[in-house]
Amino acid sequence: xxxxxxxxxxxxxxxxxxxxxxxxxxxxxxxxxxxxxxxxxxxxxxxxxxxxxxxxxxxxxxxxxxxxxxxxxxxxxxxxxxxxxxxxxxxxxxxxxxxxxxxxxxxxxxxxxxxxxxxxxxxxxxxxxxxxxxxxxxxxxxxxxxxxxxxxxxxxxxxxxxxxxxxxxxxxxxxxxxxxxxxxxxxxxxxxxxxxxxxxxxxxxxxxxxxxxxxxxxxxxxxxxxxxxxxxxxxxxxxxxxxxxxxxxxxxxxxxxxxxxxxxxxxxxxxxxxx
Amino acid sequence: xxxxxxxxxxxxxxxxxxxxxxxxxxxxxxxxxxxxxxxxxxxxxxxxxxxxxxxxxxxxxxxxxxxxxxxxxxxxxxxxxxxxxxxxxxxxxxxxxxxxxxxxxxxxxxxxxxxxxxxxxxxxxxxxxxxxxxxxxxxxxxxxxxxxxxxxxxxxxxxxxxxxxxxxxxxxxxxxxxxxxxxxxxxxxxxxxxxxxxxxxxxxxxxxxxxxxxxxxxxxxxxxxxxxxxxxxxxxxxxxxxxxxxxxxxxxxxxxxxxxxxxxxxxxxxxxxxxxxxxxxxxxxxxxxxxxxxxxxxxxxxxxxxxxxxxxxxxxxxxxxxxxxxxxxxxxxxxxxxxxxxxxxxxxxxxxxxxxxxxxxxxxxxxxxxxxxxxxxxxxxxxxxxxxxxxxxxxxxxxxxxxxxxxxxxxxxxxxxxxxxxxxxxxxxxxxxxxxxxxxxxxxxxxxxxxxxxxxxxxxxxxxxxxxxxxxxxxxxxxxxxxxxxxxxxxxxxxxxxxxxxxxxxxxxxxxxxxxxxxxxxxxxxxxxxxxxxxxxx
Numbered sequence: 001x002x003x004x005x006x007x008x009x010x011x012x013x014x015x016x017x018x019x020x021x022x023x024x025x026x027x028x029x030x031x032x033x034x035x036x037x038x039x040x041x042x043x044x045x046x047x048x049x050x051x052x053x054x055x056x057x058x059x060x061x062x063x064x065x066x067x068x069x070x071x072x073x074x075x076x077x078x079x080x081x082x083x084x085x086x087x088x089x090x091x092x093x094x095x096x097x098x099x100x101x102x103x104x105x106x107x108x109x110x111x112x113x114x115x116x117x118x119x120x121x122x123x124x125x126x127x128x129x130x131x132x133x134x135x136x137x138x139x140x141x142x143x144x145x146x147x148x149x150x151x152x153x154x155x156x157x158x159x160x161x162x163x164x165x166x167x168x169x170x171x172x173x174x175x176x177x178x179x180x181x182x183x184x185x186x187x188x189x190x191x192x193x194x195x196x197x198x199x200x201x202x203x204x205x206x207x208x209x210x211x212x213x214x215x216x217x218x219x220x221x222x223x224x225x226x227x228x229x230x231x232x233x234x235x236x237x238x239x240x241x242x243x244x245x246x247x248x249x250x251x252x253x254x255x256x257x258x259x260x261x262x263x264x265x266x267x268x269x270x271x272x273x274x275x
Numbered sequence: 276x277x278x279x280x281x282x283x284x285x286x287x288x289x290x291x292x293x294x295x296x297x298x299x300x301x302x303x304x305x306x307x308x309x310x311x312x313x314x315x316x317x318x319x320x321x322x323x324x325x326x327x328x329x330x331x332x333x334x335x336x337x338x339x340x341x342x343x344x345x346x347x348x349x350x351x352x353x354x355x356x357x358x359x360x361x362x363x364x365x366x367x368x369x370x371x372x373x374x375x376x377x378x379x380x381x382x383x384x385x386x387x388x389x390x391x392x393x394x395x396x397x398x399x400x401x402x403x404x405x406x407x408x409x410x411x412x413x414x415x416x417x418x419x420x421x422x423x424x425x426x427x428x429x430x431x432x433x434x435x436x437x438x439x440x441x442x443x444x445x446x447x448x449x450x451x452x453x454x455x456x457x458x459x460x461x462x463x464x465x466x467x468x469x470x471x472x473x474x475x476x477x478x479x480x481x482x483x484x485x486x487x488x489x490x491x492x493x494x495x496x497x498x499x500x501x502x503x504x505x506x507x508x509x510x511x512x513x514x515x516x517x518x519x520x521x522x523x524x525x526x527x528x529x530x531x532x533x534x535x536x537x538x539x540x541x542x543x544x545x546x547x548x549x550x551x552x553x554x555x556x557x558x559x560x561x562x563x564x565x566x567x568x569x570x571x572x573x574x575x576x577x578x579x580x581x582x583x584x585x586x587x588x589x590x591x592x593x594x595x596x597x598x599x600x601x602x603x604x605x606x607x608x609x610x611x612x613x614x615x616x617x618x619x620x621x622x623x624x625x626x627x628x629x630x631x632x633x634x635x636x637x638x639x640x641x642x643x644x645x646x647x648x649x650x651x652x653x654x655x656x657x658x659x660x661x662x663x664x665x666x667x668x669x670x671x672x673x674x675x676x677x678x679x680x681x682x683x684x685x686x687x688x689x690x691x692x693x694x695x696x697x698x699x700x701x702x703x704x705x706x707x708x709x710x711x712x713x714x715x716x717x718x719x720x721x722x723x724x725x726x727x728x729x730x731x732x733x734x735x736x737x738x739x740x741x742x743x744x745x746x747x748x749x750x751x752x753x754x755x756x757x758x759x760x761x762x763x764x765x766x767x768x769x770x771x772x773x774x775x776x777x778x779x780x781x782x783x784x785x786x787x788x789x790x791x792x793x794x795x796x797x798x799x800x801x802x803x804x805x806x807x808x809x810x811x812x813x
Contacts, residue, residue: 062793130641
């Protein structure tokens with residue numbers, strides 16, 4: 001009986017040899033669809049944000065988490081997806097978001113007062129379904145409060161979005177979702193870029209100047225964990241994690257409202273970049 | 276040409292049972308009259324078998340065991356009559372509102388929709404049952420014959436043309452619209468059936484009973500012809516219920532609201548319509564201490580019922596009664612009425628159902644009914660007004676925005692996102708090659724955090740806020756802005772973008788709860804004369 005089974009296996013392998021190398025080998029056929037976050041260096045590094053999974057972005061204050069969030073919202077709302085932002089600290093700025101390209105009429109903004117409200121609202125949004133992106137922003141929540149969220153909560157969120165087209169994005173100061181997150185990114189700020197306008201005297205070494213304008217800053221993103229697998233490829237090993245990339249944040253100044261005291265656009269004036 | 280009549284027997288009882296279907300299983304008697312002289316005005320079959328009679332006093336009727344006594348409800352009779360009209364309009368646009376318990380339909384031209392008149396009658400019976408009414412349906416070539424047959428025969432009755440007198444002959448004479456005097460006269464003559472009355476010579480009838488007798492004679496023979504008086508289509512959908520005992524708790528109130536919503540949705544479905552908004556009005560029980568004013572005479576005392584009103588607006592027309600009930604429960608949980616409820620009225624604004632076509636290549640979007648429920652649940656958690664779609668206000672005031680109701684727009688889903696006027700500044704600049712980095716975003720502190728600034732030669736050198744001292748590494752400013760001076764809340768401020776390096780204490784480092792090094796926007800509020808931290812670039 002065993003010799004017959006072995007002969008049969010050999011026959012099937014020989015017939016399929018031109019199409020499949022090892023037809024009887026087990027392959028995990030999980031196919032994960034990803035969407036761009038709108039930041040090309042990070043999209044190249046991570047392959048995009050996975051649908052039906054929890055993605056965690058963590059880092060200290062001013063590391064670029066909010067810019068990452070707004071870019072992702074702009075990318076998804078421009079693709080005509082309905083997005084939801086659960087704002088645990090009521091810190092979202094609609095003005096800068098609209099300037100960057102977020103379609104506000106495609107965005108549901110939930111303004112919370114504490115982490116408990118934020119978690120309950122997130123649960124309701126996930127259960128409601130139909131959202132392309134649900135972002136939970138815990139960036140300003142004290143770390144001890146975020147740490148007190150039980151791990152089953154993150155596990156429940158992950159299971160709830162599984163097999164749905166929803167991208168669940170979590171932003172916080174420290175990694176809290178642990179293994180519940182399929183993709184974990186750490187952001188860190190490097191240096192700030194200041195722009196000096198041509199009106200200022202050259203050679204002025206003082207860091208303070210009325211003619212100084214914030215140009216942006218450099219950040220570094222590091223993949224801490226990635227469980228995304230592509231079709232036909234082996235899972236990303238732990239050794240391959242730790243990839244990092246530097247990317248630059250740039251401020252945008254609106255020069256159409258100069259009469260109201262808004263800053264004038266330094267870019268159009270060909271200003272000299274100050275480091 | 277054929278006419279179909281729908282008749283609801285024992286209409287008063289059926290109107291009450293429509294709101295409480297469980298009463299069908301019991302002996303039921305309705306009482307009415309001026310207190311304390313209540314008397315029984317209508318009974319069902321089980322009550323008649325138990326020995327209850329119309330005209331009996333309430334006290335006598337209450338002595339019978341197992342009999343449910345309910346007050347007669349005119350609002351429910353009005354709603355039942357409106358439901359009957361809706362049933363008629365769901366089949367034919369030409370109906371006559373003959374009586375409170377009977378209508379007549381003109382079925383000419385309906386043979387393209389229904390295979391036979393019997394199918395029309397069966398459809399009407401089914402629709403009536405769906406609206407909580409048990410009715411009789413009769414089909415005849417003329418209106419009066421159809422009405423008499425529906426009153427006299429149970430179930431579905433079809434009378435072929437030319438055989439009206441044959442079918443009506445077995446019906447009792449009291450089914451004709453007789454005056455008391457005429458009924459007494461016929462009784463003395465021994466005429467008890469329509470057939471016996473129809474056999475009498477018409478000339479002698481006219482001599483003894485006059486023109487009224489001739490008309491009744493024609494009715495009994497099924498020969499009375501007249502035109503249909505078409506009723507105007509009404510688009511009001513109202514259901515109400517008066518409660519014997521005022522309801523205070525949410526659960527029993529939900530039970531009653533659910534019944535009314537079921538009836539409302541059934542009527543809307545019969546007319547192929549849906550609700551786009553539902554108005555709820557509760558008449559509240561006045562508090563005892565407010566009911567009497569000791570300064571007034573007893574005949575001048577007035578009881579002004581307090582009223583609770585609310586409205587549920589729906590994103591799309593819908594008639595899912597369970598979904599509507601959930602929305603009402605959430606609304607009542609967040610904004611409950613101040614007193615027990617003694618009367619409930621629901622009014623629906625109707626509209627055509629909208630068909631939304633899905634597509635294989637369209638992005639996913641929340642289902643509108645489910646989204647409305649989700650938004651209501653979230654509003655219960657975070658508060659009304661804290662969930663919605665942000666919209667920028669037409670002002671230069673910092674943080675000028677408002678939240679509006681979030682609605683899924685089908686046009687937005689069909690847009691491929693390439694429209695220039697819809698993209699923000701960043702995308703336009705990226706296409707023109709003007710920007711090479713990721714756009715930086717801003718994070719707002721609401722409310723702004725008070726701060727103290729250290730200055731040297733008019734330049735900021737240090738900032739203290741949230742109990743931490745920070746050294747200013749670079750400063751951009753001042754940028755002066757002001758506005759709305761012609762309004763009640765003007766603003767005037769001097770803004771700085773400061774790169775700050777904080778020196779937290781050991782305990783703050785251990786708690787990891789201190790502001791991080793970064794660029795903050797700090798401003799001096801000229802009107803409040805204080806420094807505040809508006810937000811941070813993140």
